[in-house]
Amino acid sequence: MSVAVEIEARSPRRSPGRRSASFAIPLLLVVLLITIIVALTVGAAGIPLSRLPAALGLAGEITAMTVRDQLVLWSIRIPRIAAAAMVGGLLAAAGAIMQGLFRNPLADPALVGVSSGGALAAASAIVFTDSRFGEALRFLQTELLPLAAFAGSLATTAILYGISSRSGRTSIAIFLLAGVAITAIANAGIGLLVFIADDRQLRDITFWMLGSMSGATWTKVAVLAPVLVAGLASCAFIARGLDLLVLGEADAFHGGIDVERLKRISIVMVSAMTGVAVSISGVIGFVGIVVPHLLRLVIGPAHRLLLPASVLLGAVLMVGADTLARTIVAPAEMPIGILTAAVGAPIFLFILLRQRGRAAL
Amino acid sequence: MTAVIEARRLSKRVGRATLLDDVGLTVAAGEMVAIIGPNGAGKSTLLRLLSGDLRPSAGEVRLKQRDIGSFTPRELAARRAMLSQHVNVTFPFTVEEIVLMGAGERSLRDAGPFVDAALDEVGLSQFRERQLPTLSGGEQQRAHFARVLVQLACGEAEHGPGLLLLDEPTSSLDLRHQIDLVEAARRRAAAGTAVIAILHDLNLAIRFANRLVVLAGGRLAADGPRTNVVTREIIRDIFEIDALVHQADGVPYVLPQSMRAIETGI
Numbered sequence: 001m002s003v004a005v006e007i008e009a010r011s012p013r014r015s016p017g018r019r020s021a022s023f024a025i026p027l028l029l030v031v032l033l034i035t036i037i038v039a040l041t042v043g044a045a046g047i048p049l050s051r052l053p054a055a056l057g058l059a060g061e062i063t064a065m066t067v068r069d070q071l072v073l074w075s076i077r078i079p080r081i082a083a084a085a086m087v088g089g090l091l092a093a094a095g096a097i098m099q100g101l102f103r104n105p106l107a108d109p110a111l112v113g114v115s116s117g118g119a120l121a122a123a124s125a126i127v128f129t130d131s132r133f134g135e136a137l138r139f140l141q142t143e144l145l146p147l148a149a150f151a152g153s154l155a156t157t158a159i160l161y162g163i164s165s166r167s168g169r170t171s172i173a174i175f176l177l178a179g180v181a182i183t184a185i186a187n188a189g190i191g192l193l194v195f196i197a198d199d200r201q202l203r204d205i206t207f208w209m210l211g212s213m214s215g216a217t218w219t220k221v222a223v224l225a226p227v228l229v230a231g232l233a234s235c236a237f238i239a240r241g242l243d244l245l246v247l248g249e250a251d252a253f254h255g256g257i258d259v260e261r262l263k264r265i266s267i268v269m270v271s272a273m274t275g276v277a278v279s280i281s282g283v284i285g286f287v288g289i290v291v292p293h294l295l296r297l298v299i300g301p302a303h304r305l306l307l308p309a310s311v312l313l314g315a316v317l318m319v320g321a322d323t324l325a326r327t328i329v330a331p332a333e334m335p336i337g338i339l340t341a342a343v344g345a346p347i348f349l350f351i352l353l354r355q356r357g358r359a360a361l
Numbered sequence: 362m363t364a365v366i367e368a369r370r371l372s373k374r375v376g377r378a379t380l381l382d383d384v385g386l387t388v389a390a391g392e393m394v395a396i397i398g399p400n401g402a403g404k405s406t407l408l409r410l411l412s413g414d415l416r417p418s419a420g421e422v423r424l425k426q427r428d429i430g431s432f433t434p435r436e437l438a439a440r441r442a443m444l445s446q447h448v449n450v451t452f453p454f455t456v457e458e459i460v461l462m463g464a465g466e467r468s469l470r471d472a473g474p475f476v477d478a479a480l481d482e483v484g485l486s487q488f489r490e491r492q493l494p495t496l497s498g499g500e501q502q503r504a505h506f507a508r509v510l511v512q513l514a515c516g517e518a519e520h521g522p523g524l525l526l527l528d529e530p531t532s533s534l535d536l537r538h539q540i541d542l543v544e545a546a547r548r549r550a551a552a553g554t555a556v557i558a559i560l561h562d563l564n565l566a567i568r569f570a571n572r573l574v575v576l577a578g579g580r581l582a583a584d585g586p587r588t589n590v591v592t593r594e595i596i597r598d599i600f601e602i603d604a605l606v607h608q609a610d611g612v613p614y615v616l617p618q619s620m621r622a623i624e625t626g627i
Binding site for chain 2: 103104105240243244246247248250251253254255256257258259296300301302
């Protein structure tokens with residue numbers, strides 16, 4: 001009897017939010033829809049909610065105003081919102097995968113230099129395609145930049161993993177410190193490129209470093225979409241493996257996971273997702289840390305739900321941040337990286353302080 | 362009795378160090394074996410070789426008459442389960458989620474009975490919804506044991522008697538739960554599982570298993586029934602302590618006399 005009483009007394013620390021886990025995806029979809037509708041209506045050329053259906057071609061009569069609205073929406077605002085949503089989703093999912101891979105809630109592609117590696121490759125592409133091949137091949141930049149950023153991110157992740165892994169074990173401390181060093185090296189490289197760049201190249205490079213959605217086009221959306229779809233599809237394959245990896249590599253193996261394969265797939269996914277996102281929007285930090293962390297508090301850490309939910313919440317945050325970026329200092333534009341860092345860094349510090357309290361680091 | 366696991370002339374070298382040297386071990390279905398030996402004797406290395414986690418430098422390990430290297434991780438998981446010494450979970454998984462990880466691709470609906478039984482067996486049924494990192498070390502250890510029991514049960518449901526490996530499973534448990542765990546392992550052996558456990562507590566090891574394997578310096582020092590293995594001489598040679606060996610109910614028990622290392626040659 002006394003044992004039962006003791007157990008009852010100790011059990012109230014249940015996880016309160018888990019019951020709501022099954023509602024997370026539908027709820028996030030609704031929030032994303034609302035955010036997108038708000039983002040569609042505000043901007044340099046305001047489109048009130050009443051004119052939105054007509055402008056989207058859903059209903060109403062065509063007037064001169066509708067034609068203007070349609071031009072604004074379809075050639076500027078919709079691709080931009082789509083790109084922002086996908087970049088946010090990719091960055092958040094990449095963060096969640098990276099944290100699962102390193103069993104550490106503070107791992108983030110931007111924090112450990114994967115984004116910097118991508119940006120260095122992108123900056124190299126800007127400077128060298130321009131000067132080597134001249135104006136004739138400048139159009140290649142659109143296609144080449146995502147590829148270069150992808151390759152840069154992949155190389156950076158591979159180097160980081162190689163440095164921090166020894167006989168199958170990965171040291172988180174070494175990984176994070178090596179990330180700091182890699183970021184410094186990448187920044188030195190970018191500095192060198194800035195030094196040799198001409199004015200136009202310099203503007204392009206600065207764009208990568210601060211992050212912005214202003215260059216979003218349908219072409220870029222077309223590049224992002226397959227990566228997002230492939231990423232989402234692979235999430236289903238790695239979710240259980242990432243769950244078991246929380247037990248450590250040896251125990252994940254004992255539980256039936258091909259750990260080496262899981263690590264390879266995860267690294268390629270993180271690199272692809274980060275690399276392509278960085279190539280479209282530049283370096284945008286903290287989305288990858290903040291989004292998965294907030295979600296774990298509410299829906300729990302199981303990756304089968306965490307990964308798709310991260311994509312959705314990341315999309316919500318990025319569309320929201322981009323809408324702010326293009327309105328708060330209108331007609332000028334605030335680089336989005338400044339906004340995410342201004343909001344994300346304090347949250348990151350908050351997580352760090354909580355962790356210190358629990359002595360989990 | 363058919364051999365579930367069979368290790369022949371196993372050696373493991375890392376760099377210049379020889380962790381394990383020419384060790385042979387065969388364990389049949391329904392057998393309970395305790396591995397004992399001082400620190401650095403190669404116990405964990407042997408267990409990791411038997412689990413398929415490490416590859417031997419020489420020799421071979423056969424699980425159910427098949428080379429252990431030829432199994433995929435998933436096939437292996439369906440035939441042997443292993444409880445590691447320390448598992449540190451950083452993310453806030455609940456006890457139920459952790460235990461369900463043992464069930465492979467099965468959902469909670471399919472694996473429910475296994476999960477219920479295992480949680481009941483380790484006495485954590487009331488803690489299902491609790492987040493693992495909020496539990497004490499011993500409770501976490503029991504949760505991981507429940508996970509391993511679920512894995513074993515799921516595997517044995519499809520492939521028959523399997524192999525259960527335990528690496529110092531009682532290290533963070535209180536006395537009652539040490540005995541509970543040993544009893545749970547004993548029930549598995551009675552049902553046909555081959556059980557191999559590393560144990561530091563000699564008396565627990567003697568209680569746990571009627572066959573003891575003694576490792577020292579990477580070599581097999583003794584292997585046999587507990588009454589043959591547990592002698593004052595072997596304990597002095599292997600553990601470097603003087604101990605009295607008595608019997609209670611026909612089972613030996615060890616009473617260390619001096620914790621001071623006996624100087625060699627005197």
